[in-house]
Amino acid sequence: MENLRAHFEEIIDLTDDEFAYILSHFTIKKLKKHQFLIQKDDSVNHTYWVKKGLLKASYTDEKEKEHIIQFAMENWWITDYQAYFTHTKAIFNVDCLENTELLCLSYENREKLCKEMQKVEHFFRKKANSGFVALQKRMISLLSDNIKERYEVLLAQYPNLFQRVSKTIIASYIGVSRESLSRLGSK
Template sequence: MEKLRTHIEQVTPLSDEEFDYIKTFFTLKKVRKNQFLIHDGDEIKHEYLVLQGIYKVFYVDNDGKEHILQFARENWWMSDYTAYFKQQASTMFIECLEEGEVLSLTLLGREKLAADLHKMEHFFRVKLTNGYIALQKRILLLLSSTPQQRYEEFSRLYPDLLQRIPKKYIAEFLGVSRETLSRLYSNGGK
């Protein structure tokens, strides 16, 4: 649970008493490689903070084609957020690509934490702000950039993920062909 405390304290300092209260809302879960945390159609009760491992959040369209919405690694949060916040059935899958551990939090827990502690309301607001900016950037990249620009931006922001995630998934995430991605890799993105 020390990782959780460090994670929250990057945004706001906590007293021991506050953290003792906060941690009661979280549940540790070990996840194996290729295990699914969320399936299409599930009722979504949890969001997850990644303590260890790599995860892929994706959508499968009517033609069976997979579209990756996000990856998640240590200190990132993930869920099918539309389903989680609106308490609807999931339209996504979350699959573990590298075994690890996550902390789960229910929506009821999240709302209670935010209501009880102004600091936690602030923490969640800051996290949402960062998430909002990241999604907006992703939309602009999808709308307007070349494969090379997308690859360069991804390499700049997440050099570690280039090493940890199979190329086929990175190609899919960037919306480029595997051939194009291989060419960009071998040129170092130049």
């Protein structure tokens, strides 16, 4: 659990007792490659911190085309945030691209920790702010960058991702067909 503590301590300082108390609000979940963590129309009661493994969140449109919204690897958080915060049904599927171990934090426990510990509320606010910034950058990139630019940004930001997932998954994430991505590689 040292990794989770280090993750929190990137933003806030914690005593041993404070971290033990925070940790007591988490549960552990292990999933195999190809298992779903969340499926469309599920109730979503937890946010998940990735201890080990790799997941993807995706949206399937009315034409049955999958659009990858987010990856989550070690030390990242993932859930269907709309469903989690508004207590509505999931619109995303979240599935494991590798065998995965997660620490699960229920909505109720997150709210309890934030209410009891200003430090924890500060941590989650800073994490949310970083997430909003990353989402804006991704949206702007999808709207304005060409395929090559999107590919190069992803490669620069997450080089080890390319060893962990197929080119088909990379293509879906940057919003192009596998064929378009292959043509890019052959140039």
